[in-house]
Amino acid sequence: MHMADALLSPAVGATMWVLSGATLGRSATRVRKTLDEGRLPLMGVLGAFVFAVQMLNFAIPGTGSSGHLAGTLFLALLLGPHGAFLTVSSVLVVQALFFADGGLLALGCNLFNMGFFPAFVAYPLIVRPLLAGAPGQGRRALGIILGAVIGLQLGAFGVVLETILSGRTALPFKAFLYAMQPIHLAIGLVEGLATLALVAFLARTRPELLETQSRGRSAWKGALVVAVMALVAGGCFSWFASTRPDGLEWALAKVGQQEIEAPEQSLHGRIAHAQARTALMPDYAFKGGGESRGATSLAGVGGGVLTLLIVGGVGIALRPRRKMA
Amino acid sequence: MANFGDHLRELGALDRLASMDTPIHRLDPRAKVLATLLFILMVASFGRYEVSGLLPFALFPVILGTLGEVPWGLVGKRVLMVLPFALVLGILNPFLDRSQVAFGSWTLSAGWLSFASILLRFALCVGASVILIATTSMDGVCMALERLGLPRVFTLQIALLYRYVFVLLEETLRITRARELRANGRPLLLSEYGSLAGSLFLRTWERARRVHVAMLSRGFEGEFHGASPPHFRSKDAAFLMGWGAVLVVLRLVNLPHLLESLLKGVAS
Amino acid sequence: MSHHLLEGVQLCHRYADGTEALRGLDFCIRHGESVALVGANGAGKSTLLQHLNGTLLPTSGAVKIGGITVCKETLRDIRRTVGMVFQDPDDQLFMSTVFEDVAFGPRNLGLPDADVETRVRQALDRVEIGHLAHKPPFRLSGGEKRRAAIATVLSMSPDVLVMDEPSAGLDPRSRRQLIGLLKDFQHTKLIATHDLDLVLDLCDRTLVMHQGKLMADGPTREIFADAALLEACHLEKPFSMQGCPVCGRT
Ligand SMILES: Nc1ncnc2c1ncn2[C@@H]1O[C@H](COP(=O)(O)OP(=O)(O)OP(=O)(O)O)[C@@H](O)[C@H]1O
Ligand SMILES: [Mg+2]
Numbered sequence: 001m002h003m004a005d006a007l008l009s010p011a012v013g014a015t016m017w018v019l020s021g022a023t024l025g026r027s028a029t030r031v032r033k034t035l036d037e038g039r040l041p042l043m044g045v046l047g048a049f050v051f052a053v054q055m056l057n058f059a060i061p062g063t064g065s066s067g068h069l070a071g072t073l074f075l076a077l078l079l080g081p082h083g084a085f086l087t088v089s090s091v092l093v094v095q096a097l098f099f100a101d102g103g104l105l106a107l108g109c110n111l112f113n114m115g116f117f118p119a120f121v122a123y124p125l126i127v128r129p130l131l132a133g134a135p136g137q138g139r140r141a142l143g144i145i146l147g148a149v150i151g152l153q154l155g156a157f158g159v160v161l162e163t164i165l166s167g168r169t170a171l172p173f174k175a176f177l178y179a180m181q182p183i184h185l186a187i188g189l190v191e192g193l194a195t196l197a198l199v200a201f202l203a204r205t206r207p208e209l210l211e212t213q214s215r216g217r218s219a220w221k222g223a224l225v226v227a228v229m230a231l232v233a234g235g236c237f238s239w240f241a242s243t244r245p246d247g248l249e250w251a252l253a254k255v256g257q258q259e260i261e262a263p264e265q266s267l268h269g270r271i272a273h274a275q276a277r278t279a280l281m282p283d284y285a286f287k288g289g290g291e292s293r294g295a296t297s298l299a300g301v302g303g304g305v306l307t308l309l310i311v312g313g314v315g316i317a318l319r320p321r322r323k324m325a
Numbered sequence: 326m327a328n329f330g331d332h333l334r335e336l337g338a339l340d341r342l343a344s345m346d347t348p349i350h351r352l353d354p355r356a357k358v359l360a361t362l363l364f365i366l367m368v369a370s371f372g373r374y375e376v377s378g379l380l381p382f383a384l385f386p387v388i389l390g391t392l393g394e395v396p397w398g399l400v401g402k403r404v405l406m407v408l409p410f411a412l413v414l415g416i417l418n419p420f421l422d423r424s425q426v427a428f429g430s431w432t433l434s435a436g437w438l439s440f441a442s443i444l445l446r447f448a449l450c451v452g453a454s455v456i457l458i459a460t461t462s463m464d465g466v467c468m469a470l471e472r473l474g475l476p477r478v479f480t481l482q483i484a485l486l487y488r489y490v491f492v493l494l495e496e497t498l499r500i501t502r503a504r505e506l507r508a509n510g511r512p513l514l515l516s517e518y519g520s521l522a523g524s525l526f527l528r529t530w531e532r533a534r535r536v537h538v539a540m541l542s543r544g545f546e547g548e549f550h551g552a553s554p555p556h557f558r559s560k561d562a563a564f565l566m567g568w569g570a571v572l573v574v575l576r577l578v579n580l581p582h583l584l585e586s587l588l589k590g591v592a593s
Numbered sequence: 594m595s596h597h598l599l600e601g602v603q604l605c606h607r608y609a610d611g612t613e614a615l616r617g618l619d620f621c622i623r624h625g626e627s628v629a630l631v632g633a634n635g636a637g638k639s640t641l642l643q644h645l646n647g648t649l650l651p652t653s654g655a656v657k658i659g660g661i662t663v664c665k666e667t668l669r670d671i672r673r674t675v676g677m678v679f680q681d682p683d684d685q686l687f688m689s690t691v692f693e694d695v696a697f698g699p700r701n702l703g704l705p706d707a708d709v710e711t712r713v714r715q716a717l718d719r720v721e722i723g724h725l726a727h728k729p730p731f732r733l734s735g736g737e738k739r740r741a742a743i744a745t746v747l748s749m750s751p752d753v754l755v756m757d758e759p760s761a762g763l764d765p766r767s768r769r770q771l772i773g774l775l776k777d778f779q780h781t782k783l784i785a786t787h788d789l790d791l792v793l794d795l796c797d798r799t800l801v802m803h804q805g806k807l808m809a810d811g812p813t814r815e816i817f818a819d820a821a822l823l824e825a826c827h828l829e830k831p832f833s834m835q836g837c838p839v840c841g842r843t
Binding site: 004005006007008009010013014021024025028029031032038040041042043044045046047048049051052053055056057058059060061066069086087089090091093094096097098099100101103104105163167168169170171172193194197198200201202205206209304306307308311312314315318319320 | 332335336339347361362365366368369370373376377380381383384387388390391392394403404406407410411414415417418421422436439442443446447449450451454455457458466470474475476477478479481482483484485486487488489490492493494496497501512513514515516517518519520521522523524525526527529530532533534536537540547580581584585588
């Protein structure tokens with residue numbers, strides 16, 4: 001799922017921009033250093049491929065709905081984590097610009113949720129070790145599907161955290177989490193199956209293209225342990241969340257207070273303060289119950305209508321003459 | 326799979342718009358990208374229940390869209406496209422957030438305000454992004470991103486992606502059409518998906534190889550030499566500073582409230 | 594500079610998958626010549642052309658350009674001398690506008706911006722698409738793309754033009770215009786093509802390839818008159834040399 005501008009607070013958005021930007025910079029340096037120059041056009045054209053293949057829908061057996069490939073894991077199998085992150089990032093930028101998927105402020109979140117987790121966590125920790133050596137069909141399927149599922153679970157968790165920390169929706173953390181994770185379990189399975197179908201096709205037709213990833217140590221048992229541990233940890237986490245909901249909300253609220261609210265306090269607080277001094281009708285925010293705020297909100301309506309009229313008027317006044325002639 | 330052709334057409338339409346010539350198109354892409362970022366940042370910085378303070382921000386997309394001659398139908402369509410998403414995420418607010426707010430004689434749950442706020446944010450942010458891309462060429466955006474510190478390798482990725490997305494979407498369209506002609510409306514199965522996506526991938530791979538050869542043939546040695554970027558003129562600086570000031574003022578001063586009290590002053 | 598511009602000596606190429614695409618070619622093309630390379634699909638034409646600017650290197654044997662052997666060390670100079678026009682112009686036009694595309698080569702040569710600009714203008718005017726400079730490649734017609742692709746090569750001011758199927762996918766009129774354009778070029782030309790009528794118009798000399806070997810090398814008209822040779826190489830006489838289907842006259 002794409003995180004959207006409208007759900008973000010500037011602090012969360014900016015933090016994720018910094019994180020993703022740093023990853024991007026590192027990936028770019030690594031790609032320049034380690035890949036031969038033929039990879040450069042390859043990555044660009046593969047970005048276009050991912051874009052196109054994301055629109056290719058297939059039927060999901062037994063459900064009547066359809067799914068498609070997101071492609072990060074597949075790219076990681078071809079290009080390694082750094083190349084995959086760069087390529088997926090370029091896809092996300094174009095989608096944000098042209099199809100308003102997410103938006104500019106949310107770009108940092110989206111690169112992280114949909115690029116970082118699959119490319120830098122799921123791929124190196126799960127998929128690469130599981131596929132090392134000469135994997136049989138079963139091990140290959142296991143590695144790819146586990147990798148896709150875990151990558152998407154982490155991404156979904158990222159979306160939940162970012163949304164809650166931004167505080168633009170009233171969704172309670174737990175309810176949102178319980179909605180998102182199972183949905184993304186399904187999406188992860190679809191992603192895994194689609195990646196597997198593509199990889200199986202390539203293994204049949206052009207096995208040499210996938211060779212790059214079968215190098216590396218054959219530590220697939222270790223990876224399996226990591227994967228199982230991840231799943232167990234996830235299970236424990238949900239159990240903890242369901243039995244001690246207040247504890248978790250409290251922990252999150254605390255994190256929010258310390259790390260997110262703090263920068264907001266400095267910027268927001270000051271802005272709010274300045275607003276209180278400059279605005280003729282101060283303190284417009286409704287925190288908690290607003291008992292005697294009737295006048296304030298009513299005040300907003302007339303002024304709001306007038307504002308829109310002015311904006312509309314400006315638009316009409318600026319209309320190019322050419323069109324009218 | 327109807328949305329294939331749609332996507333292709335929409336990309337084409339946006340690209341054609343971006344190659345028009347209006348005062349907004351002529352501005353330096355850096356100025357536009359920065360102003361849009363600032364706009365989104367300001368919109369995002371409002372608290373959960375803010376509605377009236379967000380309204381004046383419509384000024385930015387309205388002015389840029391009008392001067393840039395962006396068809397409003399297109400902007401509206403884009404906003405409508407993300408609307409379901411906004412609805413899903415916001416619709417629970419009125420039910421979850423039941424603290425009451427008095428509206429003159431009647432009351433309303435505060436959740437409705439935060440819901441309206443989310444919808445408004447969506448419309449503003451999506452509108453501003455669409456207008457940015459409809460008034461700025463992809464080349465310009467890449468140049469701006471590079472100047473803003475993104476790595477060259479990355480902006481190059483974006484440029485190549487954009488160049489070949491048209492070619493590949495058309496190729497995909499051909500492949501899927503060929504399948505559909507034989508499939509009699511049967512949906513694409515996962516078993517076929519592998520070979521369909523796979524052959525698309527192999528074609529992509531071969532094309533990438535040929536593109537690389539074409540680059541090598543023209544003296545490419547791993548280093549891209551773009552055109553030196555145009556000068557950031559005083560006009561561009563004025564645009565950026567002007568909007569910067571306006572946006573910050575709109576963030577600090579609640580214009581609707583100001584107008585309201587003026588109205589009251591006139592009335593009494 | 595040697596009198597022989599393009600020279601192949603026992604040129605062999607085997608692809609990574611084991612395909613023997615070239616099996617010992619010897620040829621020699623002199624300054625100012627316009628030579629055609631014909632052969633059925635898979636004969637090895639494209640493979641041969643890619644050796645001429647070093648995008649493929651010989652498995653054994655050698656290619657010499659102006660007396661210089663093509664190898665890793667000489668690639669830089671070779672690629673300035675030999676300009677290659679590819680089969681699919683979409684592969685060659687990888688930048689965002691025609692101008693940027695044509696400027697790509699000169700910029701790689703390290704020329705200053707002003708020189709790049711003049712070179713681009715000259716190249717675009719040469720193929721008569723100066724008005725398309727700022728269009729993106731995907732917005733061009735097939736014929737315009739082909740011209741743009743040729744301009745990208747001309748901007749490098751090469752001595753030799755090597756073209757892979759330049760008339761493929763063009764309508765008859767665009768094809769005519771392209772032939773007219775190429776006729777005016779003073780460059781040494783090597784054109785791989787299935788369009789034997791284009792060969793008749795443009796090239797005095799023809800090389801015939803079949804299954805990685807050179808089967809014939811001689812004046813175009815003589816070769817096209819040799820029915821047995823054409824038959825053996827899976828080729829057909831150009832239309833203009835076939836008998837009139839109605840009256841049987843040539
Ligand atoms: N990258 C490659 N890897 C392996 N084999 C290849 C590769 N490219 C070409 N071949 C093989 O080499 C042989 C010669 O191919 P080439 O492309 O040179 O033929 P061509 O004469 O240009 O054919 P056409 O007229 O169809 O363009 C063919 O058998 C082809 O299958
Ligand atoms: Mg060929």
